[in-house]
Amino acid sequence: MRLFKILFLLVAFPVFAQQGGMWIPSLLEGMNENEMTALGMKMTPKDIYDVNTSSLKDAVPHFNNGCTSEVISPKGLLLTNHHCGYGQIQSHSTVTNDYLADGFWAMNQSEELPNPGLVATFIVRIEDVTTKVIEGTDGLSSEAEKQKKIQQNIQNVVLTAPKEKWQENRVRAFYEGNQYMLFVVETFKDVRLVGTPPSSIGKFGSDTDNWVWPRHTGDFALFRIYADKNNRPAEYSEDNVPYTPKHFLPISLDGVAENDFTMVFGYPGRTQEYLPAVAIEQIVNDLNPARIAIRDAALKIQDGFMRNDQAIKIQYASKYARIANYWKKWIGENLGLKKSNAIAIKKADEATFMKRVAASGNQATYGNLLNDFQTLYKEIAPYAVGREYFMEVATRNVELLTVGYRLYQLEALYNARGAQSFMDRKENQLSSLKGLYKDYSSTVDKEVFNELIAMYRKGAPSQFVPASLKAADISSLTNTIYSQSALTTYEGISNLLSGDAESVLKKMQADPGYQLLKAMADIYTNDIAPKYDAINLEISALQRTYMKAILELSPKEARIFPDANSTLRVTYGQVKGYSPADAVYYHPVTTLEGVMQKYVPGDYEFDVPQRLIELYNAKDYGVYGENGEMPVCFIATNHTTGGNSGSPAIDANGNLIGLNFDRVWEGTMSDIYYDPEICRNIMVDIRYVLFIVDKYAGATHLIDEMKLVHPKKEVATNANGKSKKRKK
Structure with missing residues (x-):
């Protein structure tokens, strides 16, 4: 019971200095409430989370188990990031009907596009x-x-x-x-695409601007949730109707200013704020460099093809964005951890921790924790590096090997459960592989393979590289596999998997692509994974004990929040600029003028639609502009991570003011170490979203669904600026 009394005290003790944190919304009363109020919040914890009455939590669903979204109308209209809906937008796009390039707007509900599997x-x-x-x-x-x-x-x-x-x-x-x-x-389970701007707005700046401030990206897309006639979840059906939410977010037209309160509500994926210094050293010195180098090579090859072939650009757009996102994040993370001196700070914190252990008389229980961490991280190092090389090359960046690994799992299933299980899974694999091959180019993949397999041979620990690969001529190996393997086409894989289990396995063993993957996967399965998993289990147990000790021995005023784990969390802060380097200061708000300053006609990343140029030249911003300018993005001190993409940025009164989509590059290390001086989250100003929907796309029927408010004036406003009585 003592531990949970301490947990309560950590949440109940009033401290007002903001230090980051991702808090469980059902536990905000006490210290968090006091701090949020001191930062400017006008709501109560029950306004944010309540079981018995509607609250903000009822407007913030997890989007497809990865991103966050928010309901913004009484008809189930759903707002999230363009990059969160990218796969769905891509799936509806073709060379002749390219919604990625041109955008898409359903002008009535019958035009909204279903998305199988989206939840x-x-x-x-x-x-x-x-x-x-x-x-x-x-x-x-x-x-x-x-x-x-x-x-x-x-x-x-x-x-x-x-x-x-x-x-x-x-x-x-x-x-x-x-x-x-x-x-x-x-x-x-019935979530339909309603509207998306073209990528020249929704992905403006693309990979160059990713993780960067100043930012000028309209990273949003609109969907709609449908339910059965009882307003309950249902599979897609033409008989389904728009979902009536328990709560939807009103939208503020007042904008943001420095020091305004902001709250981000969403599903942050994973943080590791309580790692020991030795673990951070391994990430900075061993794991991140391997990941970065592999993805850097793959991305350069893919980018070269995408810039010269529109069909390949469409095929690889979503994959490229997914791979590039964490590639750039890891680069910034390493830079930030080094710049903030995070490892030295962690070591100093650990020295203080050991003093508390000694003072409390807990040496027998906690006295060897840090030494045990040192031993285990040294022991796991080669297995961790070998694991990263296998995962990055064989399961994430070379598509032929990724398909091969699926076949490898099929073979393992046969060995474990027999022919019937094999045949059942085989049919499922064939069905799922259709989508993969739809967006596959063996020409691109061949070049990626040639580069990455050489990196694997050179960079992975020698004991984990197959003997056949050590002896191979990489160029000859690449040509042999991509000219002879059935894994390069859907027709080939279909033929390979035709027949009974025994005949399929025989054909698999003879395929040169599968042969290489099997040699790599056997080493991973037999030599790397068991040892890595065993040591990691010990590390996890040690980390749990370390966390327990931190909770027990920290002073009552300590700020100890649970690491992110894709569950609903609240993070809060204020709109603030920052100074990432000497003599450099960034303001917290960008405008459409910055888009035009970056504009490069015809460029892959910085082209601008003609309609947007016309609106800018005419300064036709409607009620969404401010002082003759069109705000685009802003930053604040909210502690966010992957999974917070699409999260609503909420003002002091519970109104939507923005849409979270990124962090500044200098602060990407916040998953491991949060520094309030430089860690900033990046949000699309909600007025830019409305401006694009209304003035750019002409989808005024969507604006009419929403509740637009001026919190300071306590009146609601419709799209043409006419006042109407504010709804309660």
Whole structure:
């Protein structure tokens, strides 16, 4: 019980200096509420999260289990990032009907486009179930036994916790497994594309500007949630109707100014704020450099083809963006960790921690933690590097090898469960591979393979490189595989997988592409993964104990929030500029003038649509402009990460003011170490979104759905600026 009393104190003690954090919305009363109020918030915690009445949480669904979105009308209109909906936009695009290049706007609901597999998930309620989950684990000696018991307990909670039949129970770990929370959710499966600007707006600046400020990207797309006649989740059907939300976000037309309160609500994916210094050293010195180099090589090759072939550009647009996103993030992360001296700061914090251990008399329990970390991270190092090389080359960046790895898993299934399981999975694989080959070019992939397989041979620890690859001539190997392997076309893979299990396996073994992948995957499966997983399990157990010690031994005023784990969180701060380097200062707001300053006609990244140029020249901004300018983006001190893409930026009164989509490059290390001096999140100003929907696209029917407000005037305003009584 002592630990959870401490958790309560950490949330209840009033401290007003903002230091970042991603907080559980059901636990905001106390310290967080006081801090948020001191920063300018006018809401209460119940306005943000309430089980019994509608609250902000009811307007913020998880978008396709990766990004965040927000409901902005009583008809289920959903706003998220352009890059979050990129795959859906791409799937509807062709060379002759290119929604990526030209944009798309449904002018009525019958024109809205369905997206099989796309989901939006709402949180119904959150409960602490720690006691139930850890029950019966105290007497277990091994970590594997503890985790097995915990998983059994979690499954029991999932099965027995009360919910409606159309809802789902999920349990997630917090504080490295020192706390467990139950999430009851509703997942809507009919989500249709409503509108998207062209990539020249939604992806303006593309990879050059990614993770960069100043930013001028209109990174948004509109979808709509559909439900059955009872307003409940349902598979796609023409009989479905627009979802009526419990709450939707009003939209403020007042804009932002320096020091304005901001709150970002969403589903941050993963942070590692409590890693020991030795772990950060391994990331900075070993893992990130390997990842960066591999993706750098792949991206340069893909980019060269995309710039010269429109069909390839469409095929690889989504893949390229996905690969480039974390490539650039890792570069900035390394730079930021070094610049902020994060490793030295962590070591100083660890020295203070050890003093607290000694002062509390807990040497027997916690005294060897840091030494044990040193031992384990040294032991895992070669396996961690080998794992990264295999994952990056074989499962993420060379598509032929990625397909080969799927076949490898099929073979493993045959060995484990027999022919029938193999045949069942084979048919599923064939179906799913159609989409992969639709966006595949063997010409591009061949060049990527040739470069990356050479990097694999040189960079992976020698003991993890197959003997056949060590002896091979890379150029000859590449030509042989891409001229003879069935894995280069969908027709080829279909023929390869035709027949009974035994004949398919025989054909697979004879395929040169599969032969190489199998040699690599055998080493990964037999030599890397088991050892890596075993050591990592020990590290995870040690990290849990370390987290428990931090919670127990830190002073009451310490700011200790749980790492992100793709669950609903609140982060808050203020609109602020920043100074990333000596004599350099960035203002917190950009305008359309900056778009025009970056404009390069016909450029892949910085072209501008003619219609937008016309609106700029005429200064035709409607009610969305301010002092003769059109605001585009702004930054604030909210602590965000991947998964917060598409999160609503909310003002002090609970109105939508922006759409989160990125962070500044100098602060991308905030997943590991948050520095309030330079860490900033980047948001599209909601007025730019409305300006594009209204003035650029002419989709005024969508504006009419929304509730536009002027919080300072306490009146609502429609698109043409006429006042009307504000809805309560």
